[in-house]
Amino acid sequence: MNWGFIGFGRIARKFLESLNAVEHEVPYAFASRSNAGALQKEFPEVRVYSSYADILADADIDIVYISTTHNFHCQNVIDALNAGKHVLCEKPIGVSSDEVVKMTLAAKSNDKFLMEAMWMRFLPAYREVIAKIKAGEIGQVKYMTASFGFRSEDKLTQDGRLLNPELAGGALYDVGVYPLTIVSDMFGWKPVDFKAHAIKSDTGVDETIQIQLDFGQDRMAQVVGSITMNTNKEACIYGEKGFVRIPMFWKSESYEVVKGDDVEVFYAPMISTGYAHEIMEVSKCIKQGKTESELFTLNDSLMSAKLVESILSTIFK
Ligand SMILES: NC(=O)c1ccc[n+]([C@@H]2O[C@H](COP(=O)([O-])OP(=O)(O)OC[C@H]3O[C@@H](n4cnc5c(N)ncnc54)[C@H](OP(=O)(O)O)[C@@H]3O)[C@@H](O)[C@H]2O)c1
Secondary structure: OEEEEEOOOHHHHHHHHHHHOOOOOEEEEEEOOOOHHHHHHHOOOOEEEOOHHHHHOOOOOOEEEEOOOHHHHHHHHHHHHHOOOEEEEOOOOOOOHHHHHHHHHHHHHHOOOEEEOOHHHHOHHHHHHHHHHHOOOOOOEEEEEEEEEOOOHHHOOOOOOOOOHHHOOOHHHHHHHHHHHHHHHHHOOOOOEEEEEEEEOOOOOEEEEEEEEEOOOOOEEEEEEEOOOOOOOEEEEEEOOOEEEEEOHHHOOEEEEEEOOEEEEEEOOOOOOOOHHHHHHHHHHHHOOOOOOOOOOHHHHHHHHHHHHHHHHHHOO
């Protein structure tokens, strides 16, 4: 398929590396409102547009990858679907459940594929872990922790998106959605209760957030997200017979199964920068005429947005 990129910042470059690693998938055109001239020089073989409307009018593009800031996703997605393109949009696809409903309706009415780019769900190591746990490897799961916190000085500048409320910055939108997603793989998206606490930035977003979730039936989870603090960046899933530890769980290539004092380490490398796995899934679904992936459905996006929304409503009352 011919891919068009809407927005061309940090993640677009890493995504491009993976796209180049997947057979039959072509980086065909890029649109950047801020950097089109320099991009055209850097990528002379690619069509470069300085307007998002112009890339969407390009009839040779089959699918659009959206990696703008969170506040723009909904409009960019709907415009792309209405222009007749399939869409893969970076996480979080929407900053409210209303937005996800609108995007889903646009996908259905245009009969086009739409997926949130929750790439973690497609990684071989991650899939292996989930399959093993579901098959009873560590017995019934009662508790889990997942933490994703990083600090990158060059991303915390005034013009950066992370701490900017107008660009929908904040830890929960930016990184917290990963731990919530791995929790959903164990316990679903609907806790019976939760308590959230946040350290707020001077700009008024959650820079660090901690959430304790109660899923009933003696099942609990603890989640941490931060954009100003490096945390241990691992997920641990505890069952009655042992536990699984996944270092760097959102970009996992290995994991440990621990039973008593025995530690067994498993490796399952990713292709290229890791986005190749979601790209292959998207391509497979579209070839099969599907409008969503069973591995990360539009309902997953909706449930994730609802949970994020209700957590943020307790932080920013
Ligand atoms: N899947 C992953 O592993 C991963 C990793 C990092 C980020 N992400 C997600 O990818 C998306 C983009 O993240 P990023 O780190 O690539 O962001 P970024 O480099 O800061 O910005 C991406 C693009 O957003 C537009 N943009 C940035 N600041 C803007 C502003 N002040 N006003 C208007 N437009 C602005 C620009 O589009 P133009 O090029 O058109 O100017 C820019 O190229 C987010 O949804 C983020 O959560 C995903």
